[in-house]
Amino acid sequence: MAKTLDSDLAAPDVAGQPTAKVRRWRTASWAPVVVLVLLCAIISVINPNFMSFGNAQRIAQAAMIPLVLGIGATFIILMGSIDLSVEGGLTLAAVILSLLTLNGANGNDFGILAVLAVLIVGASVGFINGMIHVYFKVPSFMATLGTWFMGVGLANALLGGMAVRINDPWIRGLAIERFLGFPWGAWLALVCLAGAFGIQNYTRLGRYIYALGGGEELAVLSGISVVRVRIAAFTLAGVFYAIGGILAAAQLGLGNAQIGNGRLFTTVTAVVVGGTALSGGQGSVLQTLVGVLIVVVLSNGMVLMGVPPSVQIGAQGLMIIAAVALSIDRKLMRIVK
Amino acid sequence: MPKFILQLDRESLRQWLPLVTLVLLVTLVGVFQPSFLRPSTLLQLASDTAVLFVLATGVTFVIMLGGIDLSIQSMASLASVIVALTVARLGYGSFVLAIAIGVVAGLASGLAHVLLKIPSFIATLAMSGVLASSALVLSKERSITLGELDRGYQTWITGTVYGLPNVIIIGFIVLVIAHILQSQTRFGRYSAAIGAGEPAAYASGVKVDRQKVYAYILSAGFAALAGVVLAGRLASGSPTLAAEMLLPSIAAVVVGGTAITGGVGSIWRTLIGALIITVVRIGMTFLGVNIFAQNIVFGAVLIGAVAITIDRSKIPIVK
Numbered sequence: 063m064a065k066t067l068d069s070d071l072a073a074p075d076v077a078g079q080p081t082a083k084v085r086r087w088r089t090a091s092w093a094p095v096v097v098l099v100l101l102c103a104i105i106s107v108i109n110p111n112f113m114s115f116g117n118a119q120r121i122a123q124a125a126m127i128p129l130v131l132g133i134g135a136t137f138i139i140l141m142g143s144i145d146l147s148v149e150g151g152l153t154l155a156a157v158i159l160s161l162l163t164l165n166g167a168n169g170n171d172f173g174i175l176a177v178l179a180v181l182i183v184g185a186s187v188g189f190i191n192g193m194i195h196v197y198f199k200v201p202s203f204m205a206t207l208g209t210w211f212m213g214v215g216l217a218n219a220l221l222g223g224m225a226v227r228i229n230d231p232w233i234r235g236l237a238i239e240r241f242l243g244f245p246w247g248a249w250l251a252l253v254c255l256a257g258a259f260g261i262q263n264y265t266r267l268g269r270y271i272y273a274l275g276g277g278e279e280l281a282v283l284s285g286i287s288v289v290r291v292r293i294a295a296f297t298l299a300g301v302f303y304a305i306g307g308i309l310a311a312a313q314l315g316l317g318n319a320q321i322g323n324g325r326l327f328t329t330v331t332a333v334v335v336g337g338t339a340l341s342g343g344q345g346s347v348l349q350t351l352v353g354v355l356i357v358v359v360l361s362n363g364m365v366l367m368g369v370p371p372s373v374q375i376g377a378q379g380l381m382i383i384a385a386v387a388l389s390i391d392r393k394l395m396r397i398v399k
Numbered sequence: 400m401p402k403f404i405l406q407l408d409r410e411s412l413r414q415w416l417p418l419v420t421l422v423l424l425v426t427l428v429g430v431f432q433p434s435f436l437r438p439s440t441l442l443q444l445a446s447d448t449a450v451l452f453v454l455a456t457g458v459t460f461v462i463m464l465g466g467i468d469l470s471i472q473s474m475a476s477l478a479s480v481i482v483a484l485t486v487a488r489l490g491y492g493s494f495v496l497a498i499a500i501g502v503v504a505g506l507a508s509g510l511a512h513v514l515l516k517i518p519s520f521i522a523t524l525a526m527s528g529v530l531a532s533s534a535l536v537l538s539k540e541r542s543i544t545l546g547e548l549d550r551g552y553q554t555w556i557t558g559t560v561y562g563l564p565n566v567i568i569i570g571f572i573v574l575v576i577a578h579i580l581q582s583q584t585r586f587g588r589y590s591a592a593i594g595a596g597e598p599a600a601y602a603s604g605v606k607v608d609r610q611k612v613y614a615y616i617l618s619a620g621f622a623a624l625a626g627v628v629l630a631g632r633l634a635s636g637s638p639t640l641a642a643e644m645l646l647p648s649i650a651a652v653v654v655g656g657t658a659i660t661g662g663v664g665s666i667w668r669t670l671i672g673a674l675i676i677t678v679v680r681i682g683m684t685f686l687g688v689n690i691f692a693q694n695i696v697f698g699a700v701l702i703g704a705v706a707i708t709i710d711r712s713k714i715p716i717v718k
Binding site for chain 2: 201382383
């Protein structure tokens with residue numbers, strides 16, 4: 063019985079979903095692109111320097127970390143959950159990387175093993191998020207609020223308030239060395255995007271994440287193991303935050319406990335502005351790319367126009383409200399908490 | 400009857416566990432450090448709890464409704480900056496101005512939440528960005544120390560009455576006002592009703608949206624008051640003054656036994672929760688735990704308390 067139910071529901075779901083969804087969301091998923099193009103046009107009219115190759119390099123440099131973080135968060139938001147532990151995972155990853163690789167504070171020099179260890183740390187943070195969320199049945203925003211501060215606290219405890227210089231040329235090279243004019247980190251972020259796109263569209267995990275976000279009751283009835291999908295998604299997101307941590311450490315050339323400050327904000331803004339709905343089920347990592355570019359281009363434009371950087375957080379806050387207000391499907395939610 | 404007993408146990412656990420925990424913690428610290436139980440130390444403990452308690456009281460109103468306010472720390476920091484910038488010109492008016500801005504900010508996040516139907520955690524997260532940004536711009540990203548003259552206006556915070564620090568009196572007044580609001584007014588009853596079951600409250604004619612906006616106004620208003628008090632105690636205002644207080648505040652509410660699903664809770668519970676948090680912090684400082692690393696413990700305490708108090712029958716799907 064369960065088996066027939068499974069195959070009956072799963073087959074039309076896989077076959078019928080893309081056409082219906084693509085048609086319905088064509089306008090909504092193109093709106094952010096239009097915003098991005100308009101934004102670029104307006105800024106280049108005000109300041110022609112915007113369209114230079116040098117500025118494109120600056121934008122790539124600024125976009126690489128938000129892109130990697132945003133990709134991770136997209137998977138969580140697609141499920142209709144939220145991950146507030148971005149800064150916790152990133153800070154912990156950056157600090158552990160700075161302690162394990164060739165650095166100015168201790169004698170460690172584990173090279174590629176350090177990177178591997180950091181990826182495992184990121185995965186564990188995500189795994190813990192998922193376990194708390196699923197097994198204690200704690201809403202994701204509370205579970206990840208806790209792990210956010212635990213991650214940053216642990217990073218602080220490891221460093222005791224210091225900052226550790228990173229001397230490993232390979233890691234510094236991610237931000238400094240260039241390939242075709244763009245830093246290696248930006249290429250790495252694009253590789254992450256390609257990988258995430260593959261996971262999202264061509265694996266079972268990706269389809270199940272969409273299914274959970276679209277309607278969890280239905281997903282359960284079609285035999286999807288919600289527990290496993292949720293834990294896997296949080297773990298995956300944790301790995302992306304760790305990659306973000308590696309890039310952040312490379313960009314700053316050091317690891318400290320403040321390295322993550324403000325990054326949660328940019329991440330959530332980028333995902334939501336890109337058009338991924340907080341209610342889940344609708345969106346894509348490609349839309350997150352557009353969202354990241356909107357956020358980065360806007361802050362780049364503000365710098366070109368001489369607006370102080372501290373205004374940017376406020377502008378992002380207003381963007382979150384506007385984007386969520388425009389993208390939420392209110393018919394689906396009668397009670398908003 | 401085993402199910403009934405089980406439910407009773409769970410209910411009484413939530414009722415009494417916070418108080419028992421507090422007494423145990425105080426005894427424990429007292430055994431290791433007998434000077435902790437002296438009246439002067441306990442008064443110091445109460446003064447240190449006051450700001451946390453005021454912050455947590457505000458957010459209790461929102462949590463009672465089943466929402467959350469993630470902007471209180473930014474609001475408190477902004478209020479401290481406003482006081483530091485204007486106290487020389489406006490005198491006592493600067494405190495009123497800071498709290499008025501709090502009320503406006505609360506109104507804004509409340510309206511964003513109910514009119515645009517944005518989930519509260521995202522609306523207040525966005526609002527915290529706007530507030531933090533305002534504080535950074537106004538203060539030019541610096542910490543502003545209050546001058547000798549300005550400190551004269553702060554005696555209502557820093558002074559004492561018959562040896563009793565004024566901060567404790569402020570905390571007590573907040574407790575009384577919040578308790579009356581919560582237990583003696585229509586707003587308090589409607590909040591509990593909305594938290595217990597929003598569709599039922601709506602169906603019985605409660606103006607749900609209006610009550611929610613009131614709760615966010617109270618939350619931001621009390622957060623601003625906390626910022627004002629904090630600025631007085633530290634004799635400075637800074638855009639990051641209260642940055643580390645979001646987690647302890649929410650933890651205080653939840654540890655006290657107020658469920659984040661709403662409906663169950665009280666200001667007394669928040670008071671107990673805030674005292675627990677302060678005793679734990681003092682205990683950890685005594686053991687030599689770095690103040691930033693203490694967040695590891697608070698994060699774990701928060702998750703544990705949420706897991707115990709949450710009412711899972713209200714959320715069939717945990718997202």
